[in-house]
Amino acid sequence: MWILLAMTGLWAFSFSLIGVYLAGQVDAWFSVLMRITLAMLVFLPFIKLRQTPKPLALKLMAIGACQLGVMYGLYYQSFLHLSVPEVLLFTVMTPIYIALINDILERRFHPTYIISAIIAVAGAISIRYQGIDEGFIQGFLLVQGANLCFGLGQVAYKRLMANTKTELPQLTLFGWFFIGAFIVVVPCFLLLGNTDKLPTTNLQWGILVYLGVIASGVGYFAWNKGATLVNVGALAVANNLLIPAGILVNVLFWNRDADIVRLAIGGGIILFALYLNEWFIKKNKRAKLTPTKA
Numbered sequence: 001m002w003i004l005l006a007m008t009g010l011w012a013f014s015f016s017l018i019g020v021y022l023a024g025q026v027d028a029w030f031s032v033l034m035r036i037t038l039a040m041l042v043f044l045p046f047i048k049l050r051q052t053p054k055p056l057a058l059k060l061m062a063i064g065a066c067q068l069g070v071m072y073g074l075y076y077q078s079f080l081h082l083s084v085p086e087v088l089l090f091t092v093m094t095p096i097y098i099a100l101i102n103d104i105l106e107r108r109f110h111p112t113y114i115i116s117a118i119i120a121v122a123g124a125i126s127i128r129y130q131g132i133d134e135g136f137i138q139g140f141l142l143v144q145g146a147n148l149c150f151g152l153g154q155v156a157y158k159r160l161m162a163n164t165k166t167e168l169p170q171l172t173l174f175g176w177f178f179i180g181a182f183i184v185v186v187p188c189f190l191l192l193g194n195t196d197k198l199p200t201t202n203l204q205w206g207i208l209v210y211l212g213v214i215a216s217g218v219g220y221f222a223w224n225k226g227a228t229l230v231n232v233g234a235l236a237v238a239n240n241l242l243i244p245a246g247i248l249v250n251v252l253f254w255n256r257d258a259d260i261v262r263l264a265i266g267g268g269i270i271l272f273a274l275y276l277n278e279w280f281i282k283k284n285k286r287a288k289l290t291p292t293k294a
Helices: 002-011 014-022 028-046 054-078 084-105 112-127 134-163 170-192 202-227 232-253 260-289
Strands: none
Touching (some): 002 202, 002 232, 014 028, 028 054, 054 134, 054 202, 084 232, 112 260
């Protein structure tokens, strides 16, 4: 769990760096391409091409394509419609998706998760109850798409590592993860990217290097490795530790004029949805452990 906590601290600054210095100034697809390319270059020297089974490499590439490639594309676009605190708060539904995806893979389903999701949506709306427009809705849906991809990737990686018998360390395998994301992002940038909005300052280039090498390269390897060491419940909770940390950093350093009252009300409703989701999970576990009369 300490690995996940360390990455929470590392990533707390990433949201603000993107929202303040990159969003709307640097093409989103170029930012994603740079971030994934640099992270991939960090791990390419460790890849063992001949020793890695092809099925395992393909599965890792598929997970990377989803968890990073598609997720980043949606995530960066959301900053064009939402503030940094809003993006952070709307990621609260990731644990619900993790629990739901895990249930689907284990062929069970608890409709109570839908209740948690609806309450979380109500909390999101309350944050902007006087300013709901097409851009806000689009931004919210983009974040949810990113949450779904991020959650799916975490569950898939955790299950893959648990069910794969290999003597290769994860360090030698993780390069495939970024290769999969790279394959998705390159055509997206070529088709959708805007070459007129490339970085123009050393600060922007420096932030991209930091996000690529440290936040993505080191960060995602450590996060996914940490995910393999905890249960699904702990993984779901760890995802939401980033929210208060990220908002605190943003408000203290960059967004001191944020509507704290509205964020607190909306955030409280969203956190209640998370609490309700955890309560449902614990209730289902207790019901399984309780013996029934014959």
